[in-house]
Amino acid sequence: MQKNVIILALFYAFIYMSTGAFSSYIGLYFTEVGIGNSEIGILTSIGAIVGLFAQPYWGLLTDRAKYKNRVLIVCTLMSAVTVWLVPWAGTVFVPLLIAMALFSLFQIAINPLSDAITLELSSKGVVKFTRIRSIGSVGYAIISVAAGWLFARNIHTIFLITSIILFSCFLLSLGIPKVEGHQSGKNKVKLAAIFQNKQLVIIYLYTLVMATTMGFFLAFQAIYSKEQGISMQLIGIGLAIGSFSQFPFMIFFKPIYERFGIRNILLVSGLVHAVRWLLYAYALTPATVLLTWILHGGTYILFYLCLAEYVNQHVIKELKATGQMLNSLIQLTMGKIIGGMLGGLFAAHFGFQSAFVFCFAISVLSMAGFFIASRKTRAVEQSSTVGV
Template structure:
């Protein structure tokens, strides 16, 4: 790879320097992201199967597999503040990867008793849920300095996820107990790889002034973005909880469901690889309006015409849903949130998209399905998608949120922090 020098002029005079894009940094971060998402694919996708074979009931399995989202509501903002206030964010990332590799063993040691298993899953989740947003905060800051390109690095995460989904499925079908060994080894590899990631400072460390979490919500744009994200994330939370069950009821085979999930992972690649070009050309507002339309279209396919063909089509469209919000949130927080709260901002992104979205979509969705059925539920999701997208369009037009004129403007408050107008 050709070494590219990038001059950064947005630093203080004594901080200006040339940044290089060496092979080593790209290789380490690409491999790190691949392994991180491999650990997610190996554990989250198959832990329910392990509990089933251990003789644990479906109700208990539902609680055990959702405890991570509940833990994330409290733990993720705290980890974000810890990263921002640490001397380097890398220290917190190293700690979380190492302790994830160790605490995953608490789950098999807990046996089949529900309370010990719940505590084990909760403790593992405390460390595991911080890894992805911390990694994003570090990589995005390195990307802004010209060290790596975030969209390209993130693509390797999906490659790792797609690979492990197939490999782990084959292995766990024969030896489900190896799920903990595989996850622990992968997480330990992540720990060693994290030692080689270029350091990124926690901008509230040392004598730096402490910045309150509430400062993030002073940005009108970000509040609107979070509300829109939360609404559509609840619909995605319902999909992840019930799509396989509903699809089987409609006569979709497990083989087709598996193919659809793999296609969904690969469908994200173009949006990640070319995200920066899309972002620069169309802006966050147009991208998220497009994504809202794709969300709505997917729910219509489930509600009106679920066949093997339309099921596969819905996963071809998957690249236009979750990953676009994920990338836009990550990019927006990195560019517009004060540097003292960027790790916290990435944690909030993850909490809203995954933790809160899964809890609301899964729990309330389950109650709704019990009363009105899946068909009615997906009709409701389509309506929510349409109304929320129209609402985002109206609000952004009415208040000029994310307009070209306002998006680049910032104010300096009394503490010298950059607050989007």
């Protein structure tokens, strides 16, 4: 059992290292080679568009495979290879768009597949999901600082670093305990069955709006911060602080979830989102940027953990991998499409400050809508048991 914990912990560390190395800095690479903000918004969003169609397919394929691990192994290996297509595409927009799409086709499946496998192992007592996920944040924090220092000297090394990390994920994935696909050789369950759960639908709608603001932030925070006079080294430190700020919520998620319930947690997280975007709009300086990153722990990770746990507890076992894929589809994929692509166009016309003000406004409105809908319909549980 100890071996399984070590393998999964290292695997999660490398997964989030790859995200910290690539996603957080690829916008700066595009800026360095002369790509405009509107084009950057499209390039950083194309993976989300691919995921919009590919993630449900990956989820169903995984649920119907003999072992879910097989799909994860393929995706990690192909991600390590296809990331090289981006520098090979040069600076011409269409080849770059195709390269980002092909890389994203495999990369977008890794995190939700890992969660589906690890959550099932957690329910069997093999590992504890929140502890393994915490190691992922450690990896993200380490690479964020290291990458900020390294990429400030040569941003083009982003592809070598990302490829090495993803290949390490592939090697580690070979040792993860096997988890069966529960539709393998049995009657197939349709994707639409998930949406019969009204509680989940309401949570998904609220999550989508917040994910849109986060999608814009993730695509452009490094560029906007640099424009405000913040160094890449400080950006890297901020990313690390943001990663560490998630630890208390991951470590104490179970008692927090049991005490306050999913509805109250998501409302508080919505408030933290709103405050953060307001600070980015009016108070972003080298002295305050680290404060804004401290707030990161109250944003993305709370939605992520609530969705992961809710699906693991309330979605039938034949669609658990598909459910985790939908979580990623809503929180990351669709958020990146709307926030990255449309946010990039909005910022190109009205500026980054106005874009963050708009993010603040829609965050407040969505909080109010979720509060009213959940009280009126009583569709969202106030509390639930967890098994992580």
